[in-house]
Amino acid sequence: MIRTPAGRLFWARRLAQMVLVVLSIGTVNFLLLHLAPGDAAQVLAGESGSASPEYLAALRRQFGLDRPFPVQFGHYILRLVTFDLGFSHRQGLPVATLILDRLPATLLLMSASIGLAVLLGGALGFLAARRAGGLADALISGLALLFYATPVFWVGLMLTVVFAVWLDWFPVGGMRAIGATSGPGAILDIAHHLVLPPTTLGLFYMATYTRLMRASVLDVQDRDFVRTARAKGLADGRIAWRHVLRNATLPIVTTVGVQVGSILGGAVLVETVFSWPGLGRLAFEALFQRDLNLLLGILFLSSILVGVANLAVDLAYARLDPRIGLQG
Amino acid sequence: MDPVLDVDGLFVSFPGHGRTLLPAVEDLGFAVRPGETLAIVGESGCGKSATALALLGLLPRHAVASARRLRIAGTDLAEADPQACREIWRRHRGGRIAMIFQEPLTSLNPVLTIGEQVAEAVRAHEAVSWRAARGRAFDLLRRVRIPQAEQRLDAYPHQLSGGMRQRVVIAMALACRPAVLVADEPTTALDVTVQARVLDLIAEIQEETRTALVLITHDLGVVADRADRVLVMYAGRAVESRAASALFAAPAHPYTRALLAARPRPGWTGARPRLPEIPGRVPGLGERGAAGCPFAPRCAAVLPACRIGRPDLIVLDGGTAACLRAGEFAAQETPRAAFG
Numbered sequence: 001m002i003r004t005p006a007g008r009l010f011w012a013r014r015l016a017q018m019v020l021v022v023l024s025i026g027t028v029n030f031l032l033l034h035l036a037p038g039d040a041a042q043v044l045a046g047e048s049g050s051a052s053p054e055y056l057a058a059l060r061r062q063f064g065l066d067r068p069f070p071v072q073f074g075h076y077i078l079r080l081v082t083f084d085l086g087f088s089h090r091q092g093l094p095v096a097t098l099i100l101d102r103l104p105a106t107l108l109l110m111s112a113s114i115g116l117a118v119l120l121g122g123a124l125g126f127l128a129a130r131r132a133g134g135l136a137d138a139l140i141s142g143l144a145l146l147f148y149a150t151p152v153f154w155v156g157l158m159l160t161v162v163f164a165v166w167l168d169w170f171p172v173g174g175m176r177a178i179g180a181t182s183g184p185g186a187i188l189d190i191a192h193h194l195v196l197p198p199t200t201l202g203l204f205y206m207a208t209y210t211r212l213m214r215a216s217v218l219d220v221q222d223r224d225f226v227r228t229a230r231a232k233g234l235a236d237g238r239i240a241w242r243h244v245l246r247n248a249t250l251p252i253v254t255t256v257g258v259q260v261g262s263i264l265g266g267a268v269l270v271e272t273v274f275s276w277p278g279l280g281r282l283a284f285e286a287l288f289q290r291d292l293n294l295l296l297g298i299l300f301l302s303s304i305l306v307g308v309a310n311l312a313v314d315l316a317y318a319r320l321d322p323r324i325g326l327q328g
Numbered sequence: 329m330d331p332v333l334d335v336d337g338l339f340v341s342f343p344g345h346g347r348t349l350l351p352a353v354e355d356l357g358f359a360v361r362p363g364e365t366l367a368i369v370g371e372s373g374c375g376k377s378a379t380a381l382a383l384l385g386l387l388p389r390h391a392v393a394s395a396r397r398l399r400i401a402g403t404d405l406a407e408a409d410p411q412a413c414r415e416i417w418r419r420h421r422g423g424r425i426a427m428i429f430q431e432p433l434t435s436l437n438p439v440l441t442i443g444e445q446v447a448e449a450v451r452a453h454e455a456v457s458w459r460a461a462r463g464r465a466f467d468l469l470r471r472v473r474i475p476q477a478e479q480r481l482d483a484y485p486h487q488l489s490g491g492m493r494q495r496v497v498i499a500m501a502l503a504c505r506p507a508v509l510v511a512d513e514p515t516t517a518l519d520v521t522v523q524a525r526v527l528d529l530i531a532e533i534q535e536e537t538r539t540a541l542v543l544i545t546h547d548l549g550v551v552a553d554r555a556d557r558v559l560v561m562y563a564g565r566a567v568e569s570r571a572a573s574a575l576f577a578a579p580a581h582p583y584t585r586a587l588l589a590a591r592p593r594p595g596w597t598g599a600r601p602r603l604p605e606i607p608g609r610v611p612g613l614g615e616r617g618a619a620g621c622p623f624a625p626r627c628a629a630v631l632p633a634c635r636i637g638r639p640d641l642i643v644l645d646g647g648t649a650a651c652l653r654a655g656e657f658a659a660q661e662t663p664r665a666a667f668g
Contacts, residue, residue: 228500230386233418233452234449
């Protein structure tokens, strides 16, 4: 795929597209945040209690907030291109340091959620389609509809109440127990913390993929090539795995690519509910503190994350479906 | 020689509204000997494809099929329900009876290589390794004259032309040397220039392997060229079943005569006079079961008696026909006797 000249051209074009998209998103982010009233200087001055106009002006000068808008914007874009995310005056640390500190937690939460949603949703949807019209189908479809309709924050709260408070099976929040050691014990500790948050975030998407997979399998099952496979005398298992599932997975992959962005958005909520030390909570705090640099940095990184995820989906798609890949 | 495919009293129905069953194929019987070609002809909706699918136990789950006798390569499957006796039918499909489908693009899996799709047909019936099956697939692709067979093994269906894809489908059907080959309009979706070549290939293979061929088509030119026997179906029933030579010399059923008259002949350029057409249409599944001959409403030679009872099969030169006037028509030498 990548080895052929056409393949190389395709991926080069996709990469250029991604850079362009990320830069455009950066621009929009910058404009949006400048349209919102208030800046970091106001918040800082308000908190210190001495909000004299002189103090404010001094703060603004210090942060470069007093310069004309085009200059600020030019600086911002220049810094984006060089991956210099600036300094968070609120936290007193470089933005890059803050983000890199939180990134692993969010990536862990997201991949666990997506993994759960895709694997479980795919399996349930497949099962429902194979037993279409039966009891298992009715049960699975009913559950999927229920999870699909339930708000994520409510699921989070209820899971906490039942499994963390009443049953005390899992911790209420956080990613590690206080005073946890490193080594294998730490991995188990994180895994223990990593049950409720991805379940909360993943249930909605699991429901989506269950419904999608069910519809997709039912569609593929009636295609001519499945009849051909049966006419060849293949065993039912091989037809289901090799012929039906392989084709039915394609829409799921597409949808995951589209939804990575919204899963990242959902992570903000879940991280807040479970005090998960990830990017989402950092963004939440930055927003309330008018920490413009930090917020822009997080948004910039998010757009890169989504862009990379989409690129990965394209790559996966080209591997799964030989008809796709080289057409730009 | 004993027939390798022997069908008698085949019924296929589909559920209608409520609990009713609508008959799609009624009391159909035919037999094909090794190396022989039986053509099943008729308009769309006559039950040709339902018959073909019933032979392989591939009817949709909700369809109801039964037969007094369904003997394929020595095994009678009339008592084996495709849902209940899955393993019997699985071994039978592709092993003893194989099918070539109408649409070669959609009948191949788009995401699997040609090689895998042919090799899995071999492995479905023989305990051989993937490596050996791939070798067999290579031989089969060469057998159906696919150029550069070695490279084609790793190609995907969309990389081949329509004619090549149909050759792949044929290769899959031949994988385990079936005794009976069912071809459901195998050339309808192909370019005219490719059609003859694909049919020639099937005929050549048939000659070599003595496979019995059930050729479903509405192309009467193909039938005249290649069939030994012809079964004309109308509204789910056999209306005429005769040796091809006898049928083309003197078609006995008005429906057969009308089909033949509606066929463009060499030299016809599409200019006027228009081809004669059969007025009306095939009655739908829910519109059957009225007394009398089902073709009576469209028949040019209808008699009052035709509307009273279903005509019995009359034995004629080379077969049977279900028409009160069959004897009269079969005795006439038609003005268009020179078909093919």
